Each structure stands twice: as structure tokens, then as C-alpha cells.
Amino acid sequence: MVTRKKSPLIKGIAASPGLAFGEARVIFKWEHSIEERIVPASGVNAEIARLDKAVEETLVELERWRKSAGQKIGGPVAKIFDTQVMIACDHDFLNKVKDDIKGSRKNAEYVYSMLVENSLTPLRMSGDDYMRQMVYDIEAVSRRIISHLIGLGEHAETQFPPGCIFVAQEFTPAEVLSLYERHAAGIVTSGGSAISHMALVARSLLIPTVVGAVQSHLKIKSGDRVVIDGDKGTVSINPGDAEWKELHKHKTQLTTRHISMLQNLPEFPPRTADGVAIDVAANIDLPGPVDQILSQHKVGVGLYRTEFLYLQNGSFPAEDKQFLVYDAVVSKYYPQPVVIRTFDLGSDKYFMNEHQVKEGNPALGWRGIRAALDMPKIFKDQLRAILRASHRGNVKILLPMVADISELKKALDLIKRAMVELRQKSIKFDRAIEVGVMIEVPSAAVAAELMAERVAFFSIGSNDLTQYTLAADRDNERLARIFNPLHPAVLRLIEISIAAARRRNIPIAMCGEMSGDIIAIPLLIGLGITQLSMNPSKLPAACRLITKLNYQKTVELAAAIMKMKTLKEIEARLLDYNMLLK
Amino acid sequence: MVKKTVKVVNRLGMHARPSAMFVSHASKFKAEIFLEKEGLEVNGKSIMGVMMLAAEAGSELIITAEGEDENEAVASLAELISSGFGDLKNL
Numbered sequence: 001m002v003t004r005k006k007s008p009l010i011k012g013i014a015a016s017p018g019l020a021f022g023e024a025r026v027i028f029k030w031e032h033s034i035e036e037r038i039v040p041a042s043g044v045n046a047e048i049a050r051l052d053k054a055v056e057e058t059l060v061e062l063e064r065w066r067k068s069a070g071q072k073i074g075g076p077v078a079k080i081f082d083t084q085v086m087i088a089c090d091h092d093f094l095n096k097v098k099d100d101i102k103g104s105r106k107n108a109e110y111v112y113s114m115l116v117e118n119s120l121t122p123l124r125m126s127g128d129d130y131m132r133q134m135v136y137d138i139e140a141v142s143r144r145i146i147s148h149l150i151g152l153g154e155h156a157e158t159q160f161p162p163g164c165i166f167v168a169q170e171f172t173p174a175e176v177l178s179l180y181e182r183h184a185a186g187i188v189t190s191g192g193s194a195i196s197h198m199a200l201v202a203r204s205l206l207i208p209t210v211v212g213a214v215q216s217h218l219k220i221k222s223g224d225r226v227v228i229d230g231d232k233g234t235v236s237i238n239p240g241d242a243e244w245k246e247l248h249k250h251k252t253q254l255t256t257r258h259i260s261m262l263q264n265l266p267e268f269p270p271r272t273a274d275g276v277a278i279d280v281a282a283n284i285d286l287p288g289p290v291d292q293i294l295s296q297h298k299v300g301v302g303l304y305r306t307e308f309l310y311l312q313n314g315s316f317p318a319e320d321k322q323f324l325v326y327d328a329v330v331s332k333y334y335p336q337p338v339v340i341r342t343f344d345l346g347s348d349k350y351f352m353n354e355h356q357v358k359e360g361n362p363a364l365g366w367r368g369i370r371a372a373l374d375m376p377k378i379f380k381d382q383l384r385a386i387l388r389a390s391h392r393g394n395v396k397i398l399l400p401m402v403a404d405i406s407e408l409k410k411a412l413d414l415i416k417r418a419m420v421e422l423r424q425k426s427i428k429f430d431r432a433i434e435v436g437v438m439i440e441v442p443s444a445a446v447a448a449e450l451m452a453e454r455v456a457f458f459s460i461g462s463n464d465l466t467q468y469t470l471a472a473d474r475d476n477e478r479l480a481r482i483f484n485p486l487h488p489a490v491l492r493l494i495e496i497s498i499a500a501a502r503r504r505n506i507p508i509a510m511c512g513e514m515s516g517d518i519i520a521i522p523l524l525i526g527l528g529i530t531q532l533s534m535n536p537s538k539l540p541a542a543c544r545l546i547t548k549l550n551y552q553k554t555v556e557l558a559a560a561i562m563k564m565k566t567l568k569e570i571e572a573r574l575l576d577y578n579m580l581l582k
Numbered sequence: 583m584v585k586k587t588v589k590v591v592n593r594l595g596m597h598a599r600p601s602a603m604f605v606s607h608a609s610k611f612k613a614e615i616f617l618e619k620e621g622l623e624v625n626g627k628s629i630m631g632v633m634m635l636a637a638e639a640g641s642e643l644i645i646t647a648e649g650e651d652e653n654e655a656v657a658s659l660a661e662l663i664s665s666g667f668g669d670l671k672n673l
Contacts, residue, residue, distance in 0.1 A: 123636055
């Protein structure tokens with residue numbers, strides 16, 4: 001019988017709405033994700049045998065390397081492998097691991113990696129380079145042993161049952177995708193913030209997620225019953241049996257709440273109380289269950305993020321494959337417009353295999369349009385795929401992270417060339433396709449005027465714009481209170497961008513998290529944002545709010561806000577405004 | 583049981599190579615060998631243990647041996663450390 005310890009509620013940050021409950025699976029990272037598993041008493045000897053086998057296999061490898069190094073390089077270098085062999089054979093250490101496996105009944109790779117990490121901690125802290133070098137040897141050996149351990153297909157549990165709640169210190173966006181494919185019910189991370197990319201991906205997949213739940217990956221054990229509330233940001237471990245049964249009874253009502261809310265969207269597009277129609281659209285990622293619902297309600301796409309295509313494959317897919325994916329989505333939404341954003345990849349967001357660069361400051365690094373322009377062939381492949389998908393006439397192209405007009409010019413030039421290539425092959429596309437740029441780098445906002453004459457629209461990326469303007473990492477949970485798009489400086493940049501757009505009479509949308517924030521929406525409308533594009537789960541609340549607004553009053557509100565000097569005042573005013581609407 | 587205190591003299595302390603040499607040598611003896619630095623004691627025949635001590639130059643170590651050849655073990659290992667690991671003296 002499994003004893004379950006009930007623990008007090010863990011408070012984290014709400015990252016993706018919804019209620020979820022299920023059995024926990026705690027994942028520890030070690031390059032490969034090392035899963036923590038309970039082994040039945042009868043399986044302990046098998047785990048120990050697995051460990052011995054992995055060590056044996058590692059020794060065979062090391063011996064091969066030692067011989068080869070000895071032959072090719074000789075002497076001192078070959079001796080490196082002597083040390084590594086010694087590490088692999090350390091009986092004292094292996095016995096400790098085996099004792100722990102017997103005592104805790106956890107799987108070999110988990111126990112082994114935990115004990116190695118414990119040994120490495122004092123070394124990592126040493127100020128001495130030579131001492132820290134020992135870390136290299138220990139890690140090299142343990143990595144081999146662990147890969148042998150988890151490479152044993154017939155023993156490793158690569159299949160998770162559907163409906164688990166996955167827990168870790170952190171998950172990358174790619175990992176969230178993989179969890180989605182494994183039918184995860186929910187996600188909890190100890191670190192992270194609500195506007196991190198991982199959270200965005202979880203939201204687009206409608207997976208309830210709580211981040212910043214400090215130490216949850218240490219407090220929760222695999223097999224624990226976990227309830228997470230993605231709206232409140234709470235995690236509850238091992239609720240009582242009665243409560244657990246109640247949850248399961250109402251499961252369908254509770255967990256499909258958000259998709260069904262979309263079914264009940266009011267008149268679309270929503271109109272303010274004084275009759276002004278507001279353009280509201282959706283941000284989408286992976287093709288998913290939402291596309292059908294949204295297109296039925298005639299909701300268009302203000303931001304179609306394409307990075308997932310890279311993520312799923314770990315490499316840029318061929319033009320034809322991309323075209324099939326884009327075309328399927330675009331046809332679903334037709335005649336509603338779909339704004340497709342070209343790949344915005346960089347070392348901070350996603351691991352780019354052959355293009356990986358080790359950067360000291362990835363957010364200020366090789367990403368977005370600048371990376372794309374450095375890979376013109378790949379960029380053009382995507383441009384051609386997007387152009388081909390535009391043949392019905394409802395596609396727009398959006399360029400990410402444009403900081404400088406020269407980048408825009410180069411990109412427009414590549415688009416022209418892509419068009420020529422397609423024309424030569426007599427492939428249909430929209431010759432009048434509109435191209436816009438994201439306003440997310442402060443230089444783009446400040447100098448929006450310079451770009452306004454060359455583009456058909458702007459789209460403000462409030463998350464990155466806020467990050468760069470306030471010099472606060474969007475993923476840093478300690479800075480979660482500093483990072484606020486309502487800051488007067490950020491608002492001024494938004495105002496400048498809107499003014500530039502107005503002078504050229506082009507639309508200016510917003511596609512960051514701010515556009516789905518009901519506190520900010522009246523301000524954005526009053527300032528002159530012409531389209532609010534948001535995560536689908538935010539649509540119902542946003543549409544309802546808009547019907548309560550008076551357009552003229554929002555313009556007055558915006559004017560008043562722009563006179564305020566502090567974030568505090570601005571927030572207070574907007575909260576009051578929101579209260580009065582109810 | 584025999585104990586002896588020694589000082590680490592090589593410039594770079596007991597990094598990978600000297601640690602490996604110590605463990606290799608200690609493993610030749612029948613006695614149980616322990617190495618202690620500032621209250622933390624590890625098995626002297628365990629490379630992971632010895633490495634974990636991260637004994638820098640100038641640190642004091644206590645070698646303990648218990649068993650048949652304990653005297654010989656302690657004397658020999660103490661010599662190894664205080665001589666700076668022979669040919670690695672200047673490393």
C-alpha cells in the first residue's frame with residue numbers, strides 16, 4: 001500500500017489557465033531527462049544488475065578509447081582514460097549507489113545521477129580551475145554510464161501513461177511540446193515566470209501550468225496525486241480520497257472549461273457599447289483543437305508562430321513540408337486573415353543544433369530577423385512556403401525582431417526574390433501580399449517612422465518590448481514584479497509607434513500578452529491599437545469586456561494615463577476603471 | 583589503526599592526477615584506508631571520494647589505515663603526498 005503524505009498548498013505563479021489533476025511524474029535534468037521512478041521490491045536486484053551492466057559497458061568503451069588514444073597520441077593523454085576508468089570502477093561509490101537503490105527503491109539512473117551530483121557540488125564551488133577540471137572527468141564518465149542505463153529500451157519507461165502532471169525545475173518549450181504529445185494533463189515547474197516562452201507554449205496548447213512553485217520538484221514525488229489550478233497558481237499534493245473522487249466525478253466539466261468557453265463566444269467581432277467594432281484575433285502555434293472552433297466564430301489569426309516546426313524536428317523542415325502545414329492552417333481560417341511570423345529562433349529560446357552559438361547574452365544575440373538574414377537559403381525556403389500558402393489571398397507576412405531599416409530592406413529584397421523564383425515555376429501566390437514588422441526592439445519603436453513607409457502594418461510584441469526597455473529578463477522569476485508592460489516608458493514607446501503608424505495610415509496590432517490583459521485592453525484601445533491578438537483562452541473575457549467599454553471614454557482614459565508618471569498610479573487607475581465596468 | 587597528518591605540497595593541490603595516484607597506490611594495500619580533510623573523511627580507495635576533498639596546496643590531510651599492513655600503508659601514502667607525488671612535484 002502506498003502511503004501518501006498530504007502537504008500544504010504550494011503557491012506559484014499562474015502560467016496557463018485551467019484545472020488539472022493526475023499522478024505526478026517528476027523529471028530531473030541531466031542532459032537527457034532522467035526520470036525518477038519507484039521500483040517494486042522485486043525489481044531492486046534487476047536495477048542493481050542494470051547498473052553493473054552499464055558500468056561494464058562503459059569500461060569497454062573507455063578501454064577502446066584508451067587504446068586508440070594511446071596509439072594515436074600516446075602517453076599522457078591516454079592516462080586521462082586511466083583516471084576515467086578509475087572513476088567508473090570506484091567500488092566504494094558504486095556500493096553507495098546500490099545501497100541507496102535498495103533503501104529508496106528508486107531507479108538506478110536517478111539514484112546514480114543524484115549521488116554524482118552530490119559529489120560534484122564541492123568541486124563545482126572550488127575557486128581552483130584544476131579542481132573544477134575534475135568535474136569534467138566525473139561528468140564524462142557518469143554521462144556514459146547514464147546513457148547506457150537509459151538506453152536499455154526494454155527496461156526504461158519511455159511511455160508515460162496519459163493524464164500525468166509533469167514536474168521539474170524547468171521545462172524548455174521543446175519539452176512542453178513533447179509533454180503535450182504524451183498527453184500531459186498539466187505542468188508544474190519550480191522556476192520560470194508566467195511570460196516565459198515555455199509558459200506561452202503551454203498556453204497555446206491549453207495545458208494548465210503553474211510556474212515558480214518553489215522547490216515543487218523536490219517536494220513532489222512521482223506517484224503523488226497532484227491538483228493544479230492554472231488560474232490561481234496553486235499546487236495541491238495528495239488531497240484526501242473524498243476530494244480526489246469528487247474531482248474525477250466532475251472531470252469533464254472542470255477540465256474542458258476553457259475550450260467550451262470558446263464555444264460560447266458572443267457576437268464577433270465584438271463592439272463597444274457605443275458601437276465601435278474592435279478587431280480581435282488569436283495567437284496560434286501548433287495546429288490544434290482551437291483552430292476549428294476559432295474559424296467557426298470567424299476569428300482571424302494575428303500571430304501564427306512558426307518556431308514549433310523547427311522544434312518538432314530539431315532542424316528546419318523542407319519548403320514543401322512547411323507549405324503543407326501553413327496551407328492547412330490558412331485554409332481552415334479562410335477567409336479570415338492569417339498573419340504568419342517568420343522563424344524567430346535564437347540561442348535563448350530554442351536549441352539550434354548546427355546553428356547553435358554559445359552566447360553570453362542570448363536575448364541580445366543572434367536571433368530573429370538577424371539570424372534569418374544570415375541564413376538566406378533557409379529564410380527563403382520559409383518565405384516561399386508562406387507565399388505558396390497565400391494563394392487564397394488571406395495571408396500576411398510578419399518579420400520578427402527588426403531593429404534597423406537595413407534589416408527590413410534586406411528581408412523585403414529576399415521576399416521579392418522568392419516571388420521571382422515562384423513566378424518562374426508558375427506557382428500561384430498572392431502578389432499583393434502584405435508585409436509587416438514586429439515592434440519589439442526599442443530601436444524599432446523609437447524609429448518606427450523610418451519603417452512605416454515601407455511596411456503594410458506593425459505588430460507590437462509587448463513582452464520583448466518590455467523586456468528590452470526595462471532591461472528585465474522576461475524569464476527571471478525574481479524580476480517578475482519589475483517586468484511590467486504598463487510602465488510609463490513602455491507606454492511611451494507604444495504611443496510613438498502608434499503615431500508613426502497613424503501618419504502613414506497603416507494598422508498597428510498588438511500580439512504580446514498585454515493584448516489579452518483585461519486591465520490593459522481599455523488603455524490599448526484608447527491609445528489607438530487597431531487589433532488585439534491574444535491567446536485563444538483569453539478571447540471570451542476580452543470580448544465580454546469590450547462590449548462594456550465606451551470607445552470615447554477609453555480615449556480619454558488613455559490621455560489621462562499618458563500624463564501619469566509612475567507605474568503605481570497607472571496600475572491603480574486601470575484597476576479602478578476595470579472595477580467600475582462591472 | 584594508524585594515523586598520520588601530512589601537508590599537500592604540490593602547487594596545484596590534489597587534482598585529478600595526484601588523486602588518481604593516491605587511490606591507485608592505496609588500493610594496493612589490504613588495510614582499509616581513509617583520508618580526512620577538515621573533518622570530512624572519505625574512503626581512500628575511492629577516487630570519487632578523494633576528488634571530492636578537493637585538497638588544495640597547503641591543506642592538511644589525515645591518513646588513517648586499519649588492517650594487516652596498516653603501518654606500511656600509512657608510511658608509504660604519507661611519503662607520496664609529502665614528496666609531492668614524485669615526478670609531479672612541480673605540477
